[in-house]
Amino acid sequence: MTNPGVSGNHSHNWELFAILVAAIALRVVFVVTTLDRLPPDTDNYLAIGQNLSTGQGYSIEPGVPTAFRPPGYPVFIALVRTALGSDWSVIALQCLMGAAVALIAALLARSIAGDLFSLAAAVFVAIDPYQIAVCGMFMTEAFFTLLVISTVALFLRSLRAAKPLRYAVAGLAAGAAAMTRPEFLVFIPGALLIMVFAAQPKRRVLCAAVFLVFCAVLPGGWAYRNHNALGSWIVTTTHGGYTHRLAYNAVFYDEVATGNQEAWEGESLREWQGRLKCEAEGISETKADAFNYKMASGFVAGDLERAMHVALVEGGGLWRPYPLKAGTWQQIALGGFFTILATLAAVGVCVGRRRGPFAALSLYLFGATTVVHMYYWSQLRMRIPFHPLLAVLAACGLAAFFGRRLHEAEPVRTLDTKQAYSPAT
Numbered sequence: 001m002t003n004p005g006v007s008g009n010h011s012h013n014w015e016l017f018a019i020l021v022a023a024i025a026l027r028v029v030f031v032v033t034t035l036d037r038l039p040p041d042t043d044n045y046l047a048i049g050q051n052l053s054t055g056q057g058y059s060i061e062p063g064v065p066t067a068f069r070p071p072g073y074p075v076f077i078a079l080v081r082t083a084l085g086s087d088w089s090v091i092a093l094q095c096l097m098g099a100a101v102a103l104i105a106a107l108l109a110r111s112i113a114g115d116l117f118s119l120a121a122a123v124f125v126a127i128d129p130y131q132i133a134v135c136g137m138f139m140t141e142a143f144f145t146l147l148v149i150s151t152v153a154l155f156l157r158s159l160r161a162a163k164p165l166r167y168a169v170a171g172l173a174a175g176a177a178a179m180t181r182p183e184f185l186v187f188i189p190g191a192l193l194i195m196v197f198a199a200q201p202k203r204r205v206l207c208a209a210v211f212l213v214f215c216a217v218l219p220g221g222w223a224y225r226n227h228n229a230l231g232s233w234i235v236t237t238t239h240g241g242y243t244h245r246l247a248y249n250a251v252f253y254d255e256v257a258t259g260n261q262e263a264w265e266g267e268s269l270r271e272w273q274g275r276l277k278c279e280a281e282g283i284s285e286t287k288a289d290a291f292n293y294k295m296a297s298g299f300v301a302g303d304l305e306r307a308m309h310v311a312l313v314e315g316g317g318l319w320r321p322y323p324l325k326a327g328t329w330q331q332i333a334l335g336g337f338f339t340i341l342a343t344l345a346a347v348g349v350c351v352g353r354r355r356g357p358f359a360a361l362s363l364y365l366f367g368a369t370t371v372v373h374m375y376y377w378s379q380l381r382m383r384i385p386f387h388p389l390l391a392v393l394a395a396c397g398l399a400a401f402f403g404r405r406l407h408e409a410e411p412v413r414t415l416d417t418k419q420a421y422s423p424a425t
Contacts, residue, residue, distance in 0.1 A: 049077025072180025
């Protein structure tokens with residue numbers, strides 16, 4: 001006789017399909033009902049993508065080469081516009097990406113928490129209001145979210161066998177993610193460290209070398225392009241100096257870090273940006289980037305205690321439970337969702353750490369990304385691409401809470417052995 005809650009041979013495929021459909025539906029409804037309030041192309045990703053698709057090069061102003069934004073998302077926009085002929089096709093594909101992310105999250109959770117509780121990971125992704133919101137933006141978040149969880153899944157799959165081809169594919173995915181948001185370069189040393197402890201010993205060095213080489217393919221091509229177009233071997237962007245200085249300057253420190261403002265905006269920010277624009281007149285994009293780094297470094301060197309305070313403000317802002325601009329009830333709802341997700345994920349870390357390297361890799365990514373954003377400017381939306389990893393860990397947390405109560409007994413296979421576990425144990 002089957003115990004209550006035991007799935008037996010039932011793999012919950014229909015339930016998962018329904019969740020994926022719901023994920024798409026929620027995103028489509030959000031986009032359709034907020035068309036008149038969708039944010040403009042403030043970061044020029046759409047402009048660059050349009051110029052690429054019309055043969056005017058990687059530029060914000062047609063014919064003027066730039067490296068101010070990383071190429072991943074604009075190239076995606078250009079490909080979609082070329083194939084489908086519409087900017088709105090980008091938004092439509094971003095809605096579909098929500099279902100793809102939910103599916104990959106469920107597959108990752110299935111290997112750690114079991115088939116039944118893997119549905120929880122898909123549900124968390126499907127209903128995540130933060131992930132739903134970014135589908136309606138011409139910003140990197142929706143695309144980068146898919147790249148992050150795809151890279152993690154491909155890398156973990158490569159650990160199961162000493163097959164260089166798998167590591168090559170994982171390396172290309174990591175490079176694509178880093179070319180969409182350069183902060184993801186921190187994934188590479190973490191992945192190598194995981195390989196030391198979790199990869200198959202056979203051909204480990206060869207696989208690590210293949211992984212590194214293919215990680216470098218896309219960044220290397222981008223750097224070569226920048227050398228030809230701008231005269232500098234720029235691996236990331238010429239935007240880094242601005243985002244570093246955006247956090248480390250006296251105005252931000254006085255008005256936000258230690259002042260009464262919760263966010264830096266309005267006239268004060270526009271005046272500061274205007275001064276930077278004047279400073280950059282007559283100099284190249286690369287020199288302006290270097291100058292901004294120099295000014296931010298001067299702010300840090302002038303008062304380390306003040307700089308440490310800014311770093312803590314930036315790191316805390318990345319993990320704030322709710323957006324500051326939201327209304328009271330929105331803050332309660334959004335903050336409640338994230339608090340539940342993060343709490344279950346914390347429990348899931350304790351469970352998942354014994355069932356493969358996913359928990360360790362996720363914790364590393366959370367920590368390394370936080371350090372990056374303590375150095376650069378940070379906003380809450382910059383952590384959204386890592387929510388699906390929290391969702392997988394949260395599914396493990398639910399398994400820990402309810403697995404025994406539901407007599408869940410389906411086996412869970414580790415990534416590198418054939419030993420079976422049960423969430424009830």
